[in-house]
Amino acid sequence: MVDINALLSTIILVAFVVTVVLAIGSYAAYKLRERRRPVSTMAVEGPVFFERFYPHRRPSPERGGGEPPQHKARSVGDAIADRDRDWSEGAPS
């Protein structure tokens, strides 16, 4: 007659040990996968960390700054000007 208590204990024990082995194996697989990832072709110039952000205003045409480029994304300078406007003025045009 099989002792149910011992049987369940064995199952739990084996399952736990297998899980630990699987966990270690999964970690190894993760490291292997990361190592095999293609390196980005976008070259990063200079350090990415500690890069200070300097907001700047877009030069106006009257000051000889030339025409702003067409169909270009809103610059951070424009956004600074928007921010400095009174809140009640509403959305930027």
Added chain:
Amino acid sequence: MRRYFVVLLSSVLVLLVLGLAATMLVRRVAFDTESLALRIGIGIVLTFLVLLIVRYFVLLWMGYLQHLESKLEPPPETELFTPPVTIIVPAFDEEAVIQSAIRSLLELDWPQYEILVVDDGSTDATYQRAAELEGRYGGVTVRVVSKANAGKANALNTGIALARSPFVLCMDGDSRLARDTLRAAMRHFTDSRVGAVAGNVKVVNRNNLWTKLQALEYIEGLNMARRAQGFMRVVNIIPGPVGVFRREALTSVGGYDADTYAEDADLTLKLMTAGWHIAYEDRAIAWTEAPEQLLDLIKQRYRWTRGILQALRKHARFLVAPFGGGSVWVSLQAMLFEAIIWPLVNIAGNLFFVIAALSVGAASFVLYWWLLLTLLDVAAALYTVAMEEEDLALVPYAVLYRFFFIVFIDVAKLFATVEEFANVRMSWGKLERAGRI
């Protein structure tokens, strides 16, 4: 509500019974052996058990106190406190979801706010898609800016610099906020000492075993710890998917730094050690997509662990002595404990028990051990799921929680800890998302 109260009460009773049972079990094993080595092993197991139960009790009890506090009727002046808020949405290659993200943010319950999308140099049409929605919608303004790619921390700092409101909400581009998020979080700022409010992150894609276990883990593990810390107002990680900040607090500590892999943990420590109180709000909910594959989950936890350790190393002097006050010191110790000590103790405790039980020829104790810890986890799952009024169908997954799911997580944490101390190089990488939101 009555149902949840009954569940809460019964869970507390179960915890008490389990604590008593654990003590009896270990005492019986401890006195049945004369070997010194075994006594040491059993001592370790006993320590593990005590730590486990104390940890659960502290987290659950403090969490319950925070829960009671959050149910109190807010003072009348809170209703009148409705300052404008800027929601910063950093976005990198999110063209498929950015419009739906903005539209969902337009539904928030708050009289006046702006949505500021910071396109972090996307290589797709994220900016164009977002810009199509630029404009004013009642009390809500949508603005979109574009900048060169420099990472999430840099994008958030840009947003903070451009924000026009005294309060900012920082989120992930691929998360969604619950409608009440601002209404719930902003009431904490009537206290001028509060510099930030950490929100409640929930898993949205509960479609396989891993994501269901993560959904439970967020409720039982991460949010419960945050809730307990919230009672003392020393939450040690404001989660990336939802954090509301007093802009003055952010600028006073210099915003986000990009020198760790856990910029949210690092910023939180900067705020905390600068003396700001950090509250937790469980109704400020952000739905986020959890990794669906095991290797992606390991990658995420590896990065979290190393990032947290880097943040702790940066603020190590506050770990050594309570410069920032007793509660800050305790919170940092808890962070160190959860990041390094607990995963090690968890695995070692279980292994020691198995070895000790086999050595004294008492293999049947393995069953009791498993039953004891599993019942403890199920009780804690019931307690926390009830407290968050979450899906009770998640509770049965607690059976797999400690001896299956947490083993994978703790092994990844252990290796990450070793590699961090060994200075092994790591890359940021972008988690693969299935786009379920």
